[in-house]
Structure formats: structure tokens, C-alpha cells
Amino acid sequence: xxxxxxxxxxxxxxxxxxxxxxxxxxxxFGVMRRLDLAYGxxxxxxxxxxxxxxxxxxxGPLAVASAVVLGAVIAGIYVERLCFAPMKAGAAxxxxxxxxxxxxxxxxxxxxxxxxxxxxxxxxxTVAPLEFGPFLVRVDHLIMLVCALALAAAVHLALYxxxxxxxxxxxxxxxxAAHLVGINVRTAVLLTFAGASAVGGxxxxxxxxxxxxxxPMFGMWATLKGLIAMMIGGLGSVPGAVVGGLLLGIVExxxxxxxxxxxxxxxxxxVLFAFLVVRxxxxxxRAPEPAMPPKA
Amino acid sequence: MDDYxxxxxxxxxxxxxxxxxxxxxxxxxxxxxxxxxxxxxxAYAAGIATALxxxxxxxxxxxxxxxxxxxxxxxxxxxxxxxxxxxxxxxxAFAEMVRILFELFRYQISIDGELIGxxxxxxxxxIRYIFDHNIDAFQFLLLIYSLLxxxxxxxxLLERSRxxxxxxxxxxxxxxxxxxxxxxxxxxxxxxxxAGTLAGIGGGLYAHLTTYVEPRIFDIMLGxxxxxxxxxxxxxxxxxxxxxxxxxxxxxxxxxxLAGYRMxxxxxxVALLLIVRxxxxxxEMVVHKIGRGWRRVSLWARRSSLKPRxxxx
Amino acid sequence: xxxxxxLVTAYGKIDALKxxxxxxxxxKITCLLGPNGAGKTTLMMTIAGLLHPRRGSIRLAGTxxxxxSPARIVAHGIALVPENRxxxxxxxxxxxxxxxxxxxxxxxxxxxDLKRMYALFPRLNERTEQLAGTLSGGEQQMLAVARxxxxxxxxxxxxxxxxxxxxxxVTEIFNIVRDLNRDGTTIFLVEQNxxxxxxxxxxxxxxxxxxxxxxxxxxxxxEDEVIQRAYLGTRRAAG
Numbered sequence: 001x002x003x004x005x006x007x008x009x010x011x012x013x014x015x016x017x018x019x020x021x022x023x024x025x026x027x028x029f030g031v032m033r034r035l036d037l038a039y040g041x042x043x044x045x046x047x048x049x050x051x052x053x054x055x056x057x058x059x060g061p062l063a064v065a066s067a068v069v070l071g072a073v074i075a076g077i078y079v080e081r082l083c084f085a086p087m088k089a090g091a092a093x094x095x096x097x098x099x100x101x102x103x104x105x106x107x108x109x110x111x112x113x114x115x116x117x118x119x120x121x122x123x124x125x126t127v128a129p130l131e132f133g134p135f136l137v138r139v140d141h142l143i144m145l146v147c148a149l150a151l152a153a154a155v156h157l158a159l160y161x162x163x164x165x166x167x168x169x170x171x172x173x174x175x176x177a178a179h180l181v182g183i184n185v186r187t188a189v190l191l192t193f194a195g196a197s198a199v200g201g202x203x204x205x206x207x208x209x210x211x212x213x214x215x216p217m218f219g220m221w222a223t224l225k226g227l228i229a230m231m232i233g234g235l236g237s238v239p240g241a242v243v244g245g246l247l248l249g250i251v252e253x254x255x256x257x258x259x260x261x262x263x264x265x266x267x268x269x270x271v272l273f274a275f276l277v278v279r280x281x282x283x284x285x286r287a288p289e290p291a292m293p294p295k296a
Numbered sequence: 297m298d299d300y301x302x303x304x305x306x307x308x309x310x311x312x313x314x315x316x317x318x319x320x321x322x323x324x325x326x327x328x329x330x331x332x333x334x335x336x337x338x339a340y341a342a343g344i345a346t347a348l349x350x351x352x353x354x355x356x357x358x359x360x361x362x363x364x365x366x367x368x369x370x371x372x373x374x375x376x377x378x379x380x381x382x383x384x385x386x387x388x389a390f391a392e393m394v395r396i397l398f399e400l401f402r403y404q405i406s407i408d409g410e411l412i413g414x415x416x417x418x419x420x421x422x423i424r425y426i427f428d429h430n431i432d433a434f435q436f437l438l439l440i441y442s443l444l445x446x447x448x449x450x451x452x453l454l455e456r457s458r459x460x461x462x463x464x465x466x467x468x469x470x471x472x473x474x475x476x477x478x479x480x481x482x483x484x485x486x487x488x489x490x491a492g493t494l495a496g497i498g499g500g501l502y503a504h505l506t507t508y509v510e511p512r513i514f515d516i517m518l519g520x521x522x523x524x525x526x527x528x529x530x531x532x533x534x535x536x537x538x539x540x541x542x543x544x545x546x547x548x549x550x551x552x553x554l555a556g557y558r559m560x561x562x563x564x565x566v567a568l569l570l571i572v573r574x575x576x577x578x579x580e581m582v583v584h585k586i587g588r589g590w591r592r593v594s595l596w597a598r599r600s601s602l603k604p605r606x607x608x609x
Numbered sequence: 610x611x612x613x614x615x616l617v618t619a620y621g622k623i624d625a626l627k628x629x630x631x632x633x634x635x636x637k638i639t640c641l642l643g644p645n646g647a648g649k650t651t652l653m654m655t656i657a658g659l660l661h662p663r664r665g666s667i668r669l670a671g672t673x674x675x676x677x678s679p680a681r682i683v684a685h686g687i688a689l690v691p692e693n694r695x696x697x698x699x700x701x702x703x704x705x706x707x708x709x710x711x712x713x714x715x716x717x718x719x720x721x722d723l724k725r726m727y728a729l730f731p732r733l734n735e736r737t738e739q740l741a742g743t744l745s746g747g748e749q750q751m752l753a754v755a756r757x758x759x760x761x762x763x764x765x766x767x768x769x770x771x772x773x774x775x776x777x778x779v780t781e782i783f784n785i786v787r788d789l790n791r792d793g794t795t796i797f798l799v800e801q802n803x804x805x806x807x808x809x810x811x812x813x814x815x816x817x818x819x820x821x822x823x824x825x826x827x828x829x830x831x832e833d834e835v836i837q838r839a840y841l842g843t844r845r846a847a848g
Binding site for chain 2: 035037082083087090091092095100102103104105107109112220227231235262265277
């Protein structure tokens with residue numbers, strides 16, 4: 001019982017960063033109706049910016065975080081310009097495959113520049129874990145949770161209380177109608193990509209700082225976690241992304257504790273598959289019909 | 297022919313099966329990131345048949361194809377209601393589940409004092425059939441390409457047949473197809489089954505070609521690559537995915553000097569290509585024009601060979 | 610006000626508009642009728658900037674609109690109420706209306722216009738915070754019209770406002786169209802429901818297979834001939 005609660009606590013904290021990753025993903029999907037497979041790798045590029053700053057200039061966590069965000073945004077804009085902006089309306093798969101090609105490109109570019117298998121990242125906290133009765137809470141996990149919640153709140157504020165947020169929600173609701181009310185959709189999409197990359201970058205920094213390392217595999221990992229959390233929570237839903245992330249975190253930590261790392265990954269995919277077959281809209285998403293990208 | 301070339305060509309041949317598998321599903325309008333799962337199932341099944349059960353290669357390949365085809369049919373049913381992105385992600389989830397299951401899969405028996413069989417993450421070694429039966433690399437290459445040729449023939453005939461037209465109709469507009477009286481659900485499951493079988497044949501061949509398979513090989517990268525081949529080479533004809541495989545493995549494998557930059561170049565080229573040709577090099581328009589050109593040429597050839605001795609009609 | 614000349618819009622190799630020329634007079638209701646597939650929606654989308662014509666010109670009070678982005682065209686004073694309404698389903702009625710005023714930043718008059726819309730469309734007033742996706746067809750149509758009006762357009766384009774609506778609701782919509790015009794709005798209306806359209810139009814045009822085949826005033830053609838050509842096209846009407 002104690003284990004379950006401890007795991008759930010840990011799961012919530014780790015899940016908060018999954019939620020952030022899913023948030024970025026869902027914003028991009030919402031405005032583009034297409035999946036950006038290079039999302040995780042863009043964040044990884046940001047991570048490499050960060051590690052360079054840390055390794056060679058001894059920068060502190062805040063500076064490194066900014067570098068990660070900056071790198072992710074630059075990579076994100078690159079992906080948007082190459083894989084999404086030039087594509088005509090019906091070329092949904094072409095965009096996705098293109099983003100996959102750039103995923104591979106970014107991964108190899110990172111390995112070329114920084115060839116080692118792993119690079120260090122500054123820690124979020126170096127104090128001992130806090131104790132709440134029988135439960136242990138790592139301080140860096142706590143910082144991650146607080147930052148993630150703050151970021152999610154900021155995104156929510158931006159979406160619901162700014163003019164740009166209104167434009168975004170309009171595009172998500174109906175791209176054609178958004179054009180008709182005079183929204184400059186192309187610019188809005190580009191800015192959304194930048195914003196989503198920034199959010200992803202922040203999430204990436206938090207995860208990497210807790211892990212204290214960045215590897216080239218981080219790209220795929222981030223994409224998968226973000227994707228699974230997004231689908232469970234509901235495609236195109238902002239609160240869904242957060243909920244999906246938390247749920248995924250809880251399920252993962254518990255699975256790993258009781259059954260080991262392979263079962264942990266297996267369970268995540270089984271949950272995803274089950275959701276897709278039984279309730280594709282996820283927990284909080286809209287019914288699939290209107291939100292789908294056009295076929296082939 | 298030197299060993300290196302045989303190796304590259306064998307690789308191209310085997311991977312083509314997975315590429316064709318993803319292509320077939322694309323025709324019906326569905327994106328699959330998961331055909332590598334059936335490649336894996338075919339590989340393991342065929343490998344177990346020869347290495348553990350002592351079957352012949354032919355029987356093993358059929359077995360591998362049947363198991364993967366069956367698995368594809370099984371998965372095809374629950375995912376029927378899914379479309380577009382949802383279907384794509386479901387295939388991805390399924391493929392990863394299969395991969396992880398193979399990481400946990402242990403089935404070993406003792407043969408001549410040695411433990412043979414799949415051993416979880418360590419993989420499945422000693423699929424030595426072709427060595428034990430003195431089949432050299434070149435002969436195996438011929439086997440791969442004969443099977444590939446047969447598959448291609450099947451696909452090309454399919455494209456001209458009513459079923460092929462039905463698949464493309466479903467790909468264009470499912471509702472419309474349904475209204476024409478086409479049992480869309482059953483046809484899609486059929487397509488999934490054929491696609492799975494294709495990948496399974498490739499998998500069986502792959503296992504015997506490399507004599508060693510491990511779950512790590514059958515990852516998302518392989519899946520998305522298979523999809524990409526069709527998209528690069530072109531979705532207008534079954535030759536499209538083959539062209540895509542050729543371009544990736546053939547061209548870039550041979551530019552050894554650029555090996556370290558391969559993905560950077562290839563990735564960039566693919567992205568640029570897809571901007572101008574979102575349906576690949578040999579897309580439907582090109583194939584149509586080639587078809588027209590071919591008909592004109594053969595009509596001209598027939599007319600000139602039919603020229604009578606006189607000038608009368 | 611709106612002067613369209615020799616407009617050609619194509620989908621790939623097929624010309625949907627084969628050289629359309631027409632004028633929409635200031636302060637009047639001009640109605641475009643025609644069978645399905647004639648190109649009416651294509652024309653509307655081209656004017657709104659969602660489609661690019663191969664050839665031809667669209668002038669709004671002298672300014673050329675062809676080649677401009679949809680956002681710029683809205684800025685010049687065109688607002689389209691699209692076929693199928695296309696409200697923002699996850700946004701409330703109020704937010705939909707505010708979205709319509711996206712390009713404006715005069716907060717005080719936006720608020721005044723909001724109140725004006727609620728007065729004009731009482732059914733929307735009862736549902737200001739309701740999600741637009743949960744409204745009935747008729748309410749969504751009114752929302753779409755109100756949203757378009759929030760940008761204070763010089764020309765209001767309407768693409769098949771009666772589509773899929775019950776007859777009583779259709780009458781309501783057309784009454785609103787008449788009222789808007791009385792207040793001075795220039796309206797260019799595309800319709801399948803020839804009967805209702807002819808009751809409000811000052812001028813009407815018939816479009817068949819991408820060309821304008823008749824221009825005139827209601828009463829110039831016998832109503833049943835108009836209806837026949839609007840639904841079936843000339844060939845069958847003559848035969």
C-alpha cells in the first residue's frame with residue numbers, strides 16, 4: 001500500500017513533464033492536424049545546446065534552461081518551415097514522413113557534433129529528499145512538478161485570455177473559418193510551433209536535469225512519451241494533455257516497480273492501444289471525426 | 297559478383313518486402329507505422345521452424361508468412377474503426393508491443409548439446425539453415441529475388457484487377473466506396489492480411505540471410521522507413537517502394553565517404569522531395585503518363601508493322 | 610461595389626469558373642442561383658481569397674483583391690458566411706463573435722457591436738456562453754452571420770444560408786437578410802432555395818457550369834423557369 005502511494009506520488013511528478021511534452025504536441029496537432037515526429041528530436045537539440053553551455057561554460061541551471069528552450073525553438077522553426085509550411089492541404093502523410101526524415105537528420109547531426117553516448121546536465125537540486133511520514137519526495141521531482149504546473153497554467157492563460165490564444169483556438173476549431181475572420185493563419189501556425197517547442201524545451205530541461213544527462217536517444221523518448229500522453233488524454237485537448245501525462249506517469253512508475261522496465265513500456269503501449277480501440281478520443285478529447293487529418 | 301554487392305542486393309530485396317507491405321496499406325488510405333511487427337513475426341516463426349523444428353526452408357517461409365498474415369488479420373479487426381492518425385498510432389503501439397513481447401520471449405531447446413532458440417533481448421542466434429544445407433550467398437540472393445518477383449507480379453496483377461481498383465477507391469473516399477456497395481471493412485482487413493503476409497515473407501528471408509535476429513532490429517525506425525520508401529519512390533505503382541529502397545540502401549550505401557552524413561543528406565533530400573512530390577517520384581500522374589506514352593509507342597509499333605504492301609487502308 | 614471580371618478558377622486541369630463577370634451593387638441584395646456543381650461556392654471562396662484564380666480580377670470599390678491573402682481581404686471589408694456555417698465548435702457564442710472582430714482593436718465599439726448582435730439575434734442572446742458546437746443548425750447559421758457582421762464588412766457574402774435548415778428557420782434567416790440590407794449592408798448571396806432568394810433579391814444571376822447565363826431582376830423570368838434552371842440547369846429546362 002505504501003509502495004502504491006509512493007509510486008503514485010513519483011508518477012504524478014514524472015507525469016507532469018510528460019504532460020508538458022504532450023501539451024506541446026497537442027498544440028501543434030491542434031493547429032496543423034498533422035503529427036510532428038521531429039518534436040522530440042527538436043527538444044533533444046535544445047538539450048544539446050544546454051549541455052554545451054553547461055560543459056564548456058559551467059553555466060547554471062537557469063542559463064542552461066534558456067539554452068534548451070532556445071535550441072528547441074530554433075529546431076522547431078526549422079522543422080515547421082521545411083516539413084509543414086510548404087505542404088499543400090492534402091499532403092498530411094507527406095508532412096509526417098518529412099518530419100520523420102528530419103528526425104533522423106537532427107539525430108545524426110547531434111551525434112556528429114557531440115559524439116559521446118551521454119552528456120551531463122546540471123541537477124535541479126542537491127539537497128536530500130524530503131520526508132512526509134513514510135513517503136519520500138525528491139526535491140528535484142518537486143521542482144519539476146511545480147514548474148510543470150506553472151507552465152501549464154501559463155499556457156492555459158495564454159490560450160484563454162489573450163488575442164493570440166483566441167486565434168489559436170479558432171484555428172483548432174476550424175482552419176477555414178479562422179481565415180474568414182481575418183486571422184493570419186500561416187503566421188499563427190509558425191508562432192504556435194515556436195511556442196510549442198518552447199514548452200517542449202522547458203519540459204525537456206526538467207527531465208534532463210532530473211536525469212542529469214542527455215543522450216541522442218532522448219529525441220525518440222520524448223516524442224513517444226508526448227505522443228502516448230497526448231493520445232490518452234485526448235488529441236487536441238490541452239487539459240487532456242496534462243491529465244494524460246499524469247496518468248501515464250502513475251501507470252509507468254507502478255508498472256516498473258512491480259514488474260520491471262520492460263513491462264513498464266509494454267503497459268504504456270497496451271494502455272494506448274486499448275484507448276485507441278475502445279475510446280480513440282482519449283479521456284478529454286473530441287470525437288475523432290472532425291479532428292482527423294485527410295487520408296492518404 | 298563480389299560478396300559485398302551480394303550482401304547489399306540481398307538487403308535491398310528483403311527490405312523491399314516490408315516496403316511493399318506498408319505501400320499496400322497506403323493504397324487503401326491507411327498509414328501504418330507498424331509493418332515491422334509482421335516482419336519480426338515472420339522472422340521468428342520461420343527461424344524457429346528451421347532451427348528448432350528441423351523444417352525445410354520452403355515450409356518455414358510459408359509458416360512464417362502464414363503466422364504473420366494471421367496476426368495481421370487479427371489486429372486488422374479491432375483497428376477497423378480507426379482512421380488516419382488514430383490508425384497510424386495504433387499500428388505504432390501494436391508494433392512496439394510486439395517488439396517488447398519478443399524481448400520477453402524465451403523458447404529454447406537443446407540440439408546437439410547447444411541451446412538454440414529465441415532468448416529475449418539476447419535475440420535468436422544460429423539460424424544456420426542455409427549454411428547447413430550448403431546454399432551459398434548468391435543462390436540465396438536468387439531465392440530472395442524470385443520471391444520478390446513473384447510478389448511484384450502478384451501486386452501488379454492486383455493493381456489491374458477489380459480488387460486493386462477497389463483498394464484505391466477505398467483509399468480515395470471510403471464513404472463513397474461504401475455507397476457503391478463495396479464491403480469496405482472486409483476489404484480493408486483483407487489488405488491488412490496481405491500486407492502482413494508480405495512483411496512476413498520478408499522477415500523469414502531476413503532471418504535466414506543474417507542468421508541472427510534480435511528485437512532491437514524491429515523498431516520504429518524500420519517501420520517509418522518502410523513507410524517512407526513508398527512515399528519517396530512513389531505511390532502510383534508497386535515499383536515505387538522498390539525505388540525508394542533502392543535509393544536509400546543502394547545509393548547511399550555505395551557513397552561510403554558520406555557514410556557519417558548519410559541521414560543528414562538523406563533526411564534533407566526526403567524533406568525537399570516531399571515538398572514537390574508529396575506522392576513520391578513515381579506518383580499516380582507519372583505512372584499514368586508513362587502508361588499513355590507506352591500505349592502510344594506500342595500503337596505506333598503495331599501500325600508500322602501492319603503496313604500492307606500497297607497504300608490502301 | 611464589387612466588380613468581378615473574367616474570373617477563371619481551376620481545380621487542377623478542370624476549370625470550375627470559366628470566365629465569370631458580374632457586379633454587386635452597393636446597398637443592394639444580389640443573389641446568385643444555380644444547380645449543384647455550377648461553381649457558386651468556388652466563386653465565393655475565390656472572392657474570400659481561399660482559392661486563387663488563374664485569371665481575372667475582383668475589385669472592391671476599385672481595389673484589386675486577387676492575390677491578397679484571406680486576412681487582407683477581410684481587412685478590406687469582405688466577410689463570408691461560409692457554406693456549412695463553420696462555427697468554432699469549442700468556443701462559446703460570445704467568443705465566436707469576438708473572433709469575428711479579430712482584426713479590430715477598438716474595444717468599446719466591439720462591445721457595442723456585440724450588444725447589437727444580441728439584439729438582432731435574440732436566440733443567440735439567450736446562449737452567450739453556450740459552446741457553438743451544441744447549437745442547432747439554425748442557431749449556428751445565425752451565429753455565422755453575426756460573426757461575419759462583427760468585422761463591419763462593406764460586402765457580406767453568404768453561401769447557401771438556407772442549407773439544411775427547417776422552413777420556418779429559413780424564413781427567419783431571410784428576414785434578417787432583408788433587415789440587414791435595409792440598414793445599409795451590401796449583400797451577395799448564393800442560394801439553392803430559389804423561391805426564398807427571389808423574395809429578397811434586388812438583382813439575381815444564374816450560374817451554370819462555371820458561367821453566368823442570366824442576369825436580371827426578379828420577375829424578368831417566370832419563377833418556375835428560374836427554379837428549374839437553378840436546380841437542374843438550362844439543358845433540362847429547355848428539354
